[in-house]
Amino acid sequence: MIFSVMASGTTCRLLQRRLSSTVATATATRPSMAELRGRRSEVFGREQARQRALYPRIEKIEVQLHGPGLDGTTLVMNKGLSTPLSCAKHLTEFHVTASAVAMVDGEQWSLHRPLTRSCSLSLHSFRDADPALVNQAYWRSCASLLGQVMETSFKDDFLVELLSAPELPVTSGAFCHDVVLDPQLDSWLPTEEALRSLSRGAQQLIHQNLVWEPLEVAPPVALEVFSHSRFKQEEVEKMAAESPQGNVTLYRCGDHVLLSAGPLVARTGLCNQYEVTAVHSLGSGPRGLQRRVQGLSLPLQLQAHHTVWRKLRARAEKQVGVPVAPEACPPPPDAPTPISDPTPTATPSV
Incomplete structure (x- = not known):
C-alpha cells in the first residue's frame, strides 16, 4: 500500500513536470506582441511597395482645389504618387500643419492616400465652420x-x-x-x-x-496581416462584404497596423x-x-x-452606451479578486 501511494505520488509529479514543460514550450514558441507587430508591418510594407510599383511612369493629373480662398485654383500633380498633403505643400504653412482630412470628389480621403485620377479636392481642419x-x-x-x-x-x-x-x-x-x-x-x-x-x-x-499611413488592400492581404487574430479576420471579411469595391483599408502608425472603417x-x-x-x-x-x-x-x-x-x-x-458585442456575456455576479498591478509598465515601450 505504501509503495502504491509513493508510486502514485511519483506519477503525479512526473505528470506535473511534463505539463509544466509543455506550457513552457508553448509559451516559448508563441510569438511575442513585438514579433506580431513586426510581421504585420512587414506585410503592410510589402503590399505598399507593390502598389507603388504599379505607377512606373509619371503621369500628370489635374487637381481642382475648393475652400476659402482656393476656389478656381488648379494644381498639376503626379498620378498615384501625389497626396492631398502634397497639394497642401503648394499652398500655405497653415494648410500643411492644420489640415486633418480631405474630401476628394465628395469622398472622405486621408491626407496621405495617393490621388489616382484628376479630381476636385478640399482640405479640412478643426477650424472649419462645420467641423463634423x-x-x-x-x-x-x-x-x-x-x-x-x-x-x-x-x-x-x-x-x-x-x-x-x-x-x-x-x-x-x-x-x-x-x-x-x-x-x-x-x-x-x-x-x-x-x-x-x-x-x-x-x-x-x-x-x-x-x-x-493608409493602404487599401484586397481581403487576402488583410487576412495575412491579421493571421494571428481570428476576430480581425472576421472583421476583414465583414468590411470587405460591405465595401463596394470588396477591399478594406489598413493604416500603419509606427509598426502598428490596424483596420479602419473611415479615414x-x-x-x-x-x-x-x-x-x-x-x-x-x-x-x-x-x-x-x-x-x-x-x-x-x-x-x-x-x-x-x-x-x-x-x-x-x-x-x-462612465461606460459609454455602446451595444455589447453578441459574443460577450453579462459580467459574472462575483467580481474577480484583484491581483497586484504589474502592468502596464511604468514607461510603455513604443
Whole structure:
C-alpha cells in the first residue's frame, strides 16, 4: 500500500513536470506582441511597395482645389504618387500643419492616400465652420491610438488581442476600444497609476508625431496581416462584404497596423490633451474576458481650461452606451479578486 501511494505520488509529479514543460514550450514558441507587430508591418510594407510599383511612369493629373480662398485654383500633380498633403505643400504653412482630412470628389480621403485620377479636392481642419467631418475622423483616430497603446504598454509576455473600436459620435463623451487581455490578467483591476501610465504611453506616440499611413488592400492581404487574430479576420471579411469595391483599408502608425472603417487624421501630433479614463469589464466571451477601454482627447487647435477638462474627464469615466458585442456575456455576479498591478509598465515601450 505504501509503495502504491509513493508510486502514485511519483506519477503525479512526473505528470506535473511534463505539463509544466509543455506550457513552457508553448509559451516559448508563441510569438511575442513585438514579433506580431513586426510581421504585420512587414506585410503592410510589402503590399505598399507593390502598389507603388504599379505607377512606373509619371503621369500628370489635374487637381481642382475648393475652400476659402482656393476656389478656381488648379494644381498639376503626379498620378498615384501625389497626396492631398502634397497639394497642401503648394499652398500655405497653415494648410500643411492644420489640415486633418480631405474630401476628394465628395469622398472622405486621408491626407496621405495617393490621388489616382484628376479630381476636385478640399482640405479640412478643426477650424472649419462645420467641423463634423474632422471631429469624427479625430475621434476615430483617438480610438485607434488607444488600441495601439493597449497593445504596446503591457509586458511582452502578456498577449493583448484588439477587438473592435466602436464608431461613436463625439457627443458620446468618450472614445473606446474593446480588448481581450492575456488570461493571466483576468483578475487585474487597473489602478489610477495604471491609467496614468497608459496615458503617458499615448503622449509618447503623440510626441513622435507619427503618420497614419493608409493602404487599401484586397481581403487576402488583410487576412495575412491579421493571421494571428481570428476576430480581425472576421472583421476583414465583414468590411470587405460591405465595401463596394470588396477591399478594406489598413493604416500603419509606427509598426502598428490596424483596420479602419473611415479615414483617420493625418498624424498623431494633431492630438493634444489625451487621457485614458477607464477600463470597464464587458464579461466573458469565447475569446476570454472582454474589456472596454475609454479615453478623452482634444486636438492641438482646441484646448480646454482645466476646470472644464475635469468635468469632461468625469463624464468620460462612465461606460459609454455602446451595444455589447453578441459574443460577450453579462459580467459574472462575483467580481474577480484583484491581483497586484504589474502592468502596464511604468514607461510603455513604443
